[in-house]
Amino acid sequence: xxxxxxxxxxxxxxxxxxxxxxxxxxPPKVDSALSGDAAKKVYVAPGKKDELYLFTSGGFSxxxxxxxxxxxxxxxxxxxxxxxxxxxxxYNEETKPMLMTSHGYTPWDDSHHPQLSRTDGQxxxxxxxxxxxxxxxIARMDLGIFKTTEIxxxxxxxxxxxxxxxxxxxxYVVGASRFSIPYDKDGDAAIAxxxxxxxxxxxxxxxxxxxxxxxLNFQLLVPGVDYDLSRAGKxxxxxxxxxxxxxxxxxxxxxEVNASQRDKDFIMAVNWKKAEEYLAQGKGMKWAANYxxxxxxxxxxxxxxxxxxxxxxxxxxxxxxxxxFIPCPKSPHGCDVDPTGEYICASGKLAxxxxxxxxxxxxxxxxxxxxxxxYDGVPVIKYxxxxxxxxxxxxxxxxxxxxxxKGNAYTSFFVSSEIVKWDVKTKKVLDRVxxxxxxxxxxxxxGDNIHPYGKYVIALNKITKDRYLPTxxxxxxxxxxxxxxxxxxQLLLDFPTIGEPHYAQACPxxxxxxxxxxxxxxxxxxxxxxxxxxKEAKVVRNGNDVHVYMTAIRSHFTPDNIExxxxxxxxxxxVTNLEQDWDVPHGFAVKGANNSELLVLPGETATLxxxxxxxxxxxxxxxxxxxxxxxxxxxxxxxxxxxxTAALKFSTGEE
Amino acid sequence: MKKLKIFTRIIIAVCAxxxxxxxxxxxxxxxxxxxxxxxxxxxxxxxxxxxxxxxKINNLNHYIGMAQIKEENFPEFKIMPWxxxxxxxxxxxxxxxxxxxxxWIFTSVLIASGVWGMYDFxxxxxxxxxxxxPHAAIKLPxxxxxxxxxxxxxxxxxxxxxxxxxxxxxxxxxxxxxxxxLIYEMFRKK
Numbered sequence: 070x071x072x073x074x075x076x077x078x079x080x081x082x083x084x085x086x087x088x089x090x091x092x093x094x095x096p097p098k099v100d101s102a103l104s105g106d107a108a109k110k111v112y113v114a115p116g117k118k119d120e121l122y123l124f125t126s127g128g129f130s131x132x133x134x135x136x137x138x139x140x141x142x143x144x145x146x147x148x149x150x151x152x153x154x155x156x157x158x159x160y161n162e163e164t165k166p167m168l169m170t171s172h173g174y175t176p177w178d179d180s181h182h183p184q185l186s187r188t189d190g191q192x193x194x195x196x197x198x199x200x201x202x203x204x205x206x207i208a209r210m211d212l213g214i215f216k217t218t219e220i221x222x223x224x225x226x227x228x229x230x231x232x233x234x235x236x237x238x239x240x241y242v243v244g245a246s247r248f249s250i251p252y253d254k255d256g257d258a259a260i261a262x263x264x265x266x267x268x269x270x271x272x273x274x275x276x277x278x279x280x281x282x283x284x285l286n287f288q289l290l291v292p293g294v295d296y297d298l299s300r301a302g303k304x305x306x307x308x309x310x311x312x313x314x315x316x317x318x319x320x321x322x323x324x325e326v327n328a329s330q331r332d333k334d335f336i337m338a339v340n341w342k343k344a345e346e347y348l349a350q351g352k353g354m355k356w357a358a359n360y361x362x363x364x365x366x367x368x369x370x371x372x373x374x375x376x377x378x379x380x381x382x383x384x385x386x387x388x389x390x391x392x393x394f395i396p397c398p399k400s401p402h403g404c405d406v407d408p409t410g411e412y413i414c415a416s417g418k419l420a421x422x423x424x425x426x427x428x429x430x431x432x433x434x435x436x437x438x439x440x441x442x443x444y445d446g447v448p449v450i451k452y453x454x455x456x457x458x459x460x461x462x463x464x465x466x467x468x469x470x471x472x473x474x475k476g477n478a479y480t481s482f483f484v485s486s487e488i489v490k491w492d493v494k495t496k497k498v499l500d501r502v503x504x505x506x507x508x509x510x511x512x513x514x515x516g517d518n519i520h521p522y523g524k525y526v527i528a529l530n531k532i533t534k535d536r537y538l539p540t541x542x543x544x545x546x547x548x549x550x551x552x553x554x555x556x557x558x559q560l561l562l563d564f565p566t567i568g569e570p571h572y573a574q575a576c577p578x579x580x581x582x583x584x585x586x587x588x589x590x591x592x593x594x595x596x597x598x599x600x601x602x603x604k605e606a607k608v609v610r611n612g613n614d615v616h617v618y619m620t621a622i623r624s625h626f627t628p629d630n631i632e633x634x635x636x637x638x639x640x641x642x643x644v645t646n647l648e649q650d651w652d653v654p655h656g657f658a659v660k661g662a663n664n665s666e667l668l669v670l671p672g673e674t675a676t677l678x679x680x681x682x683x684x685x686x687x688x689x690x691x692x693x694x695x696x697x698x699x700x701x702x703x704x705x706x707x708x709x710x711x712x713x714t715a716a717l718k719f720s721t722g723e724e
Numbered sequence: 725m726k727k728l729k730i731f732t733r734i735i736i737a738v739c740a741x742x743x744x745x746x747x748x749x750x751x752x753x754x755x756x757x758x759x760x761x762x763x764x765x766x767x768x769x770x771x772x773x774x775x776x777x778x779x780k781i782n783n784l785n786h787y788i789g790m791a792q793i794k795e796e797n798f799p800e801f802k803i804m805p806w807x808x809x810x811x812x813x814x815x816x817x818x819x820x821x822x823x824x825x826x827x828w829i830f831t832s833v834l835i836a837s838g839v840w841g842m843y844d845f846x847x848x849x850x851x852x853x854x855x856x857x858p859h860a861a862i863k864l865p866x867x868x869x870x871x872x873x874x875x876x877x878x879x880x881x882x883x884x885x886x887x888x889x890x891x892x893x894x895x896x897x898x899x900x901x902x903x904x905x906l907i908y909e910m911f912r913k914k
Contacts, residue, residue, distance in 0.1 A: 082904040095876050096883065329861035419862055465881050484881045486759030506760040532760050 104559060110552060111562045113140040121514055121575045123527065124183045124197055125548065127151075128569025131178045133199060133210065138514075138525065138575060139550055141564025149208045149217045150178030150201045152665075158217070160665035162641065162676035163596075164365070166372040170204050170222045171359045179203045181571040182298075184235045184242065186281070190303045190519030194580030196281050198233040198242050205229035207242055207274060209281055211367075213584040218365040221283045224358040224380055225252060225270045233274075234299040237307045237519075241341065242283065244272040245296035245312050252290075263321040267293035270382075271312070273341055282364065285377070287348050289339065290384040291392065292445035293319055295328070296337070297402055298469070303519055304410030306428040308342035311413050313397070313404035317444070329419060333396040333452070335444070336404055336415050338431065344383065344391045352388065353381035368595040370673050386446035393435065394444050396452040397424060403469035403510075407478065407493050408519050412457060414493075416467035416480060423467050423480060425496060427457035458496040464489050468509060469572075471516030473523035473553055479516075481508040481528065488528060488551065490558060502558040504549060506532040513553070514575035522577060526551045526558065529570040536563055546570055587651040589672030596674035598643035603627040608719040615640045615717070621655040621669060622647040623696040625721060626689070629704025633717035636684055636710055642667070645674040656692025659706060666692050681708040726824035729912070732905050733819045736827070739898030740815025746891035747771050747808050752845070753889040754871055756781065758881045767793075768889060771804040788869055788880075789860025790852055800844060807837060808895070815902070824909055831906045834899045846873050 113119055119137030122144075127133055131151030135144045152159030152168070159168045159176050168176050178201035185192040197210040205223035210216065223229055227248030235242050249267040251258035258266045268290055275286040295316040302309035314335040320327030347353075358380040365372040385392040398420035406413050413426045434440075434454035441449045466484030473479070478493050486507050490500040510529045514522035528549040537545050546568030552559040591601055600606045600618040606627040609616045615638050620627045626644075634640055644657045648671040657667040659679055667675045681687065691702035709715040728736075750768035753776070757764045768775035774795050782792050795801055814833060818826040853870030862880075869879055876885045888896055 077908070082901055095885065096878070325861055326859055330859065421865075486881070503759060506762070534760070535762055 107559065107561045111139040111141065111550065113137070113142070119578060121522075121525075122578055122581050123512070123548075123573055123575040124185070125529065125566050125570040125573040126180045126183050126199060127567045128181070128546075128571050129179050130567050130569075131180050131201070132567060133180065133183060133197065134567045134570070135215065136548075136564070136566070137578075138527070139561065141548070141550060141562050143564075143566075145215060146567055147210060147215050147217065149199060149210065150180050150206065150220075152176040154665040156668045157665045157675060157677070160677075161667055162678055163371045163674075166374040167217060167220055167363045167365065169361045169363055169374040170206065171224070171361055171376070172204060175204050178206065180208075181230065182232065182234065183572060183574050184233045185574050185576060186239045186276075187235055187518070188238055190237045190307075192515055192518060192574070192576040192580055193239075194576060194584055196239075197574070198235060200229050200232035200244060202228055202230050202247065205232075205244060205246075207233050207244055207283065209276075209283060211281070212581050213586040216365070218367070219281070219283060220361075220363045221274060221285065222360040222362070223270075223272045223274075223285070224360040224377075225288055225356070225382065226272065227269070231271075231296040231299040231312050234301055234310065235276075236301040236310070236341075237303045239276045239278065241273045241275055241286070241301075243299060243301070243310055244274065245291075245299060246270050247295050247297065249293035249295065260321050263293065264319045267319075267321070269293055269296055271296065271339065273344070283362075285360075285380055287344065287353055287381045287383060289344060289388075289392070290382055291337070292447060294335070295324075298404050300404055300406045300413075300517065302406055302410050302428065303408075306406060306410040306413075308340060309428075310339045310341055311404050311406065312337040312339065313401035313415055314394070315400040315402075315418075329400060331399070333398050334401055334417070335394040335449075336397045336401065336413065336426065337447075338393045338395060339385075340391050344388060347383060347388050347391065348381065353383045356380050356382045366595075367589075368593055370589070370594065370596050370675070390435075392447050393431075394447050394449045395426060395431065395455045396441070396449065398422065403467070403480075405470040405472075405478075405517070407472050408474075408521055410519075412493055414460075414470050414478065414480075416469055418466055418468065418483070420467065421462070423460040423463050423470075423491075423496075424452075425457045425460065425493070426455045430457060431455040460491050460496045460498065463491065463498060464501065469511060471511055471513040471526070472521050473513055473516070473526075474521045475523065477553075479511060479513060479526050479553065481511040483507050483509060483531070488526060488558060490553070500557055502551060502560065504528040504530060505536050505563070506530060506534055509570075510572040512573040512575055514577070517574075522575075524552070524554055525561075525575075526553050527573060527575065529566075529573055531569070537565065548573070588649060588653075589670060591645075591647065591649055591672045594645070594672055594674060596643070596645070598641070598676065599645045599674040600627075600643070601645065602647065603721070606719075606721075608633075608717055610717055613638050617642045617719075619644045619657075620647050621645070621657065621691065621702075623653070624691075624698035624702040626657075626691070626702065626704050627721040628719035629689075629721045630723070631705070631719045632707040632709075633715045634681065634706055634708045635713055635715070636681055636708060638681065638708075640679045640681065640706070642677045642679065642689075643674055644669050644677070646671050648672070653695060654693050655695055655702075657689065658692045659689040660687045668693060681706075684708050684710045684713075726909070728818075728822045728824055728827060728909060730822075732827075732909055733822050735905060736815055736830070736902060737819035739901050740812045740819065742898045743808060743811050743815070743895055746894040747805050749891040749894075750775060750889035751804075751891035751895070753887055753892075755885040755887070757883045757885075760881075770801075771808055771891065772801045774798075774801075787860065788862045788864055789857030790869060791855060791857075793852065798848070811837075811895070815898075827902070827906050827909060831902055834902060838896075838899065842873065849873060 121138040123136040125134040148158040186196040205226040209219040227250040230247035231245035233242035251266040316328035403416035439454035464482035512527040545565040550562040646669040752769040754767040765777040
């Protein structure tokens with residue numbers, strides 16, 4: 070290269086640049102394109118019905134969302150732990166007691182894990198149970214009427230997260246404490262005394278097989294770690310429940326660091342049948358307690374609160390054979406039992422593998438006393454003695470697993486934002502598919518039953534980012550539907566949900582629709598203030614209380630003209646919907662009502678308390694469009710000044 | 725003393741002037757992408773500061789126990805603007821004097837600075853990537869999490885990419901031209 074021209078200079082320069090630019094290539098992203106037939110698989114033609122019901126937890130909304138699948142269409146939001154002005158739940162006089170707790174009226178909560186009632190390990194479509202995490206409660210929704218009909222508060226519980234996780238025949242729903250708290254000296258202890266004084270509890274709430282009514286049968290006093298999630302055993306492991314435990318470090322501050330130090334936390338196995346035997350032998354301590362039990366009476370349409378005063382507590386240290394810890398890598402969340410009941414797989418949020426335990430090996434380890442000492446008096450089974458195998462390199466941040474009908478497991482991965490399919494027997498990873506974004510729990514229809522329905526997996530995501538039109542700083546919550554029919558999982562649909570969808574359960578529609586109630590029978594309405602026909606409509610004064618026995622039928626209220634109410638009176642509008650037909654609710658609203666409206670279903674009675682603070686004539690009207698003359702369904706209440714002598718008068722149709 | 729061609733001197737002057745803006749834009753970038761960050765994140769290294777999504781990145785790094793990346797920990801930010809100005813002045817001097825030995829000096833300074841810059845960058849990446857807090861929530865295998873020096877690398881759920889930014893190209897580009905000019909001047913026909 071003796072002679073270099075200007076032209077060559079350009080080549081030299083370009084050569085340097087090219088070398089700089091092309092030395093590294095970006096790895097391709099996983100293809101997220103939908104395949105051609107996705108639309109067909111989720112399309113439910115107008116007038117056609119969905120194949121499945123999906124019940125999602127409403128998270129911090131405190132409610133339950135009901136959706137049809139595969140369309141993802143939202144059908145209903147059922148109020149559970151939070152007031153709902155739309156239906157009057159928690160505002161009207163009948164449902165206010167539903168939200169009573171030992172802390173008084175508690176009109177919101179954080180609902181996490183819906184659980185369908187079960188017979189022989191299969192969803193039976195009768196009830197849906199869901200936990201409240203903050204003020205510990207368990208609610209029962211009646212799936213004939215899609216209303217919350219019972220809520221029981223859990224005493225001696227710091228926060229009810231590992232709940233309700235139902236047993237095979239709905240014998241029990243459980244509630245294990247996420248936050249341990251002290252129980253001595255009225256619960257007053259220094260936070261720094263955590264390690265010595267703080268304890269957890271697991272409540273076993275018995276469910277009446279006929280009525281569904283819940284009763285707190287006993288509580289187990291357990292070591293002071295955080296109990297996260299749970300599943301009841303089934304099949305061969307029926308009679309046991311399994312709980313994931315984190316914070317075995319027993320940290321009480323900066324848990325994100327201090328509760329992440331040990332290589333292994335625990336799965337706790339509880340033999341509840343054995344605990345029942347101890348209970349029958351009178352092993353329990355009677356502890357004074359104060360907790361609310363709220364029941365909606367289907368005949369009076371009225372809820373009542375009973376404050377329960379006692380609970381039976383048993384310390385697991387005194388119950389040999391009831392409780393065992395099994396080491397589990399690191400900070401486990403999901404603790405899931407496969408359809409056979411033999412395999413229990415745990416998802417350590419910070420773990421590099423998914424351990425799968427064998428129930429049979431666990432039993433053998435217990436028989437052989439293959440223990441690694443104890444933790445707070447509870448025997449710790451040797452990890453290898455209970456382990457069936459580990460799923461290697463499954464992904465980052467495993468959270469929760471459900472199962473299909475073909476021996477496969479589906480685990481959600483929060484950090485790597487994907488669903489991973491693996492074989493329960495061989496522990497081999499078979500397929501992985503991205504989720505958008507950061508999946509929490511997932512749901513296979515009947516995926517925790519003995520015979521899962523399979524076909525789909527639903528991803529319940531924590532972040533939506535760029536998946537939907539933006540709505541300001543707070544974006545929609547969302548779920549995603551994937552087909553799991555074939556070898557490869559296939560994304561079918563994104564659909565928004567009420568937030569936050571922590572967990573969901575899905576089952577074939579006919580399991581629910583066979584219990585369907587179309588309206589309440591007026592003949593069976595035993596509400597104290599029901600007016601079961603227009604002749605029974607009346608207005609009665611009792612001191613400052615004015616009771617309006619009102620009827621609603623298309624398209625008028627009786628009475629619709631009321632006079633003689635005075636400022637400062639408590640007016641109770643007891644509205645009975647006289648309709649005996651499907652899908653004809655009536656609404657009731659009166660000007661200045663500062664609680665809510667009423668939504669009265671056919672055959673039902675609901676009561677709005679109204680305290681007029683000024684004189685005048687106040688319109689009232691029907692808020693739920695009921696007929697061609699809905700707009701005419703209106704009336705007036707005249708309110709006279711306090712001390713007025715205006716006589717009580719009421720009428721409909723008098724000129 | 726060999727004289728540079730007037731053509732060479734003009735281009736050297738242009739190259740020197742082209743480096744000026746790199747004091748006012750980001751010189752190097754580290755891009756981060758993860759499933760839950762489809763929009764990506766970017767750490768910018770300017771001659772005198774750190775920019776981009778550094779607060780977001782610092783917050784995420786605490787999970788693995790990486791130390792906070794803070795401007796005041798890097799004395800380089802006090803020196804780098806002067807180095808760039810030195811390039812400009814040296815380039816303009818070379819163009820003015822127009823002697824080949826000046827081009828040798830200019831090229832050597834550029835190459836030496838480049839080598840020092842890359843070493844310094846690697847050194848800091850090593851420091852941050854290997855001094856992880858052993859008490860962090862996520863303990864990494866080998867206790868190391870070193871971002872790439874150049875190119876793409878998968879780190880847990882993050883795909884990290886390290887590349888020159890606008891300001892970097894405004895130095896690298898002219899520097900390549902200057903090197904090419906030196907080669908040209910060495911071997912051109914008399």
